[in-house]
Amino acid sequence: MSGSSNTQTAAPRRMPVGRGPMGQVAPGEKAQNFGPSAKRLLGTLRTDVPQLIVVLVFAVLSVGLSVIGPKLLGEATNVVFAGFVSLQTPAGMTKQQVIDGLIAQGNQQQADMISTMDFVPGAGIDFSQLGMIVMAVLLVYVFASIFGWLQARILNGVVQRAMNRLRLHVEEKVHRLPLSYFDKVQRGELLSRVTNDVDNIGQTMQQTLSQVVISLLTVIGVLVMMFLISPLLAVIALVTIPLTLVVTVLVAKRSQKLFVAQWKATGILNARVEETYSGHSVVKVFGHQKEVEAAFRDENEEVYRASFGAQFISGIIMPAMMFIGNLVYVAIAVVGGLQVAAGLMSIGDVQAFIQYSRQFTQPLSQLGSMANLLQSGVASAERVFELLDEAEETPDPDPAETAPESASHLAFQDVSFRYVADKPLIEDLSLEAHPGSTVAIVGPTGAGKTTLVNLIMRFYDVDAGRITLDASTDLGAGAVDTRTMSRDDLRARTGMVLQDTWLFAGTIRENIAYGRPDATEEEIVEAATAAYVDRFVHALPDGYETMLDDEATNLSVGERQLVTIARAFLADPRILILDEATSSVDTRTELLIQRAMSRLRADRTAFVIAHRLSTIRDADLILVMENGSIVEQGSHDELLRARGAYWRLYNAQFEAAIDDEEAQVPVLVGAPPIPTVGELIADEGIEAGETGSTSM
Known part of the structure; x- marks a missing residue:
């Protein structure tokens, strides 16, 4: 795979599930406060201010028309009631005469009530006026619905664009994070933030933004209309606001912590599921189903407790709001009835006010x-912002230096590095890898072999000293410090084949061409042939167009590794890094691949991390590392003659020392000499002249 700027995140285009090492440190940073986080979340809409202004205008029009509706319906009620009253009075009398007659009969209350009505005795219901009012109401609600639909549609576009930008920011951030971040965060937790939390933010904004705007405007509009109809009843309705605020604040303080815990627990549970499913076969082999199920139950129970508590406590708000609204409704009905009886209000106004009281308490309840x-x-936004606020890797220098295209002379000069500040790993390391040479790195687990590769690729930067790249064979003034180069430039010169077969969803052809998407068909086939992919690919139903999923389960482990090697061949890098690159293939195929790799060596530098020492016998230089230091270096024969660390490693692989008393078997005191790669290739019937150098 050709190095590129995206390599730093281990999965440039997407993050496949279930591969590679996984840290066990769950995130638990203290969440931000609700206010600052909500303000920052609204800031994601800043680029859509013109559309938001249009949304606000349409919302005002929609709410304004909706607020006028009850008043018009109240007028229709007045017309109907006045017509009913007029039918109960003798025709030919005037309104004042009817009122005077009621007063004379001692019916002062009825006289006061009808004094607020506009009717003609004996005329009945004015259906013409009633029809006009009903038509006006119909038009008002139709246009209110149209404006409401328009504002909702535009706002939906605004929210979706904001979420699109947020996802892009998160994706870009992931690629700017240093490798150390992925070493300490579980992939399932990271995926939960990138997917679940971002989706939850989108759903929240989609469901609440429009409703919040409509509810606030409705409260304001209804309050204005209520004061116009009856200031006394409006004051009674205003009691709702402080009660609503008190209940909401009290509940929100308790539920916010539970919601944070809910999404944190969800991330931990996702990490458990991802880890368990990706290692399902290992769980089965070692009989850990019960332990995994127990851990899952505990973490699932934690999600349940946090979710239940958050939803239960926050769910108290709606019933409390409804209870307060019903109390206000009763108070308005009683006081309004007394106002009508006293002739201070018309019955239509009371009806409109009762509707307004519902319209007033409903948005408060919704809020x-x-x-x-x-x-x-x-x-969820807090968790996403935590990710966006993580420290990024140091930026590339501007302007960045560049090395010649043919540069493949790599040198470590007094390099020191440590992952943890107080735990030294590599101290004062110096080595040279000349163009065309193969440098093998061996040593026990934890010696620092992979760390060297990480430093070469600038997954980590050195703490002291420098790593230089040059086109000449000797160190000189033209050597370029890799830290002064851009990561894109450095990694574009480097190809890497790992022991873990990183393949992506797509065809075999696309996986081979991953490092060079513009490669021709002939180049792809040539690389596949060199890596012996072409030998098995034609047996697949669709050949090179065979689709692979994230796990590439339709290929064997060895076949997947051959595809990654073909990917490196096609990239044609100046520096090639092989980390146990042939550990999953059979011996014969390994020898044939080594033969193919020898073609890449001309004017290129190869670093080989190996545990099987038989595969690096012909390396130009073998570095033996222990505790972050190079304790020995030289050729295979030189190191064996020195009878030092390499000699001990070599004999540990080809000799066995078994305790007679415990095993009761003969002790194997030695092993036959291991043939060289050239000897094994000769056994395959390949002439030595065809192989070129086989130091890989």
């Missing part, structure tokens, strides 16, 4: 009920 959605969304 309260949306508190749980808002808190859940902001809790």
Whole structure:
């Protein structure tokens, strides 16, 4: 795979599930406060301010028309009631005469009530006026619906664009994070933030933004209309606001912590599921089903407790709002009835006010009920913002230096590095890898072999000293410090084949061409042939167009590794890094691949991390590492003659020392000499002249 700027995140285009090492440190940073997080979340809409202004205008029009509706319906009620009253009075009398007659009969209350009505005695219901009012109401609600639909549609576009930008920011951030971040965060937890939390933010904004705007405008519009109809009843309705705020604040303080815990627990559970499913066969082999199930139950129970608590507490808001609204409704009905009886209000105005009281308490209840959605969304936003605020890898120098295209002379000069500040790993390391040479790195686990590769690729930067790249064979003034180069430039010169077969969803052809998407068909086939992929690919139903999923389960482990080797061949890098690259293939195929790799060696530098020492016998230089230091270096024969660390490693592989008393078997005191790669290739019937150098 050709190095590229995206290599730093281990999965440039997507993050396949179930491969590679996984850290065990669950994130638990203290969440931000609700206010700052909500403000920052709204800041994601800043680029859509013109559309938001249009949304606000349409919302005002929609709410304004909706607020006028009850008043018009109240007028229709007045017309109907006045017509009913007029039928009960003798025709030919005037309104004042009817009122005077009621007063004379001692019916002062009825006289006061009908004094607020506009009717003609004996005329009945004015259906012409009633029809005009009903038509006006119909038009008002139709246009209110149209404006409401328009504002919702535009707002939907605004929210979706904002989420699109947020996902892009998260994706770009992931590629800018240093490798150390992925070493300490579980992939399932990271995936939960990138997927679940971002989706939850989108759903929250989609469901609440429009409703919040409509609810606030409705409260304002209804309040204005209520004061115009009856200031006394409006004051009674205003009691709802402080009660609503008190209930909402009290509940929100308790539920916010639970929502944060809910999404944190969800991330941990996702990490458990991803880890268990990706290693399902290992779980089965070692009989850990019960332990895994127990751990899953515990973490699932934690999600349940946090979710139940958050939803239960936040769910209290809606019933509390309804109870407060019903109390206000009763108070308005009683006081309004007394006002009508006293002739201070018409019955239509009371009806309109009761509708307004419902319209007034309903948005307050909705605002309260949306508190749980808002808190859940902001809790997710806090987790996403935590990710976006993580420290990034140091930026590339501007302007960056560049090395000649043919540069493949790599040198470590007094390099020191440590993963943890107080735990030295590599101290004062110096080595040279000349163009066309193969440098093998061996040593026990934890010696620092992979760390050297990480430093070459600038997955980590050195703490002291420098790593240089040059086109000449001797160190000189033209050597370029890799830290002064851009990561893109450095990694574009480097190809890497890992022991873990990193393949991506797509065809075999696309996986081979991953490092060079512009490669021709002939180049792809040539690389596949060199890596012996062509030998098995034609047996697949669709050949090179065979689709692979994330796990590439339709290929064997060895076949997957051959595809990754073909990918490196096609990239044609100046520096080639092989980390146990042939560990999953059979011996004959390994020898044939080594033969193919020898073609890449001309004017190129190869680093080979190997545990099977038989595969690196012909390397130009073998470095033996222990505890981050090079304790020995030289050729295979030189190191064996020195009878040092390499000699001990070599004999540990080809000799066995078994305790007679425990095993009761003869002790194997030695092993036959291991043939060289050239000897084994000769056994395959390949002439030595065809192989060129086989130091790989």
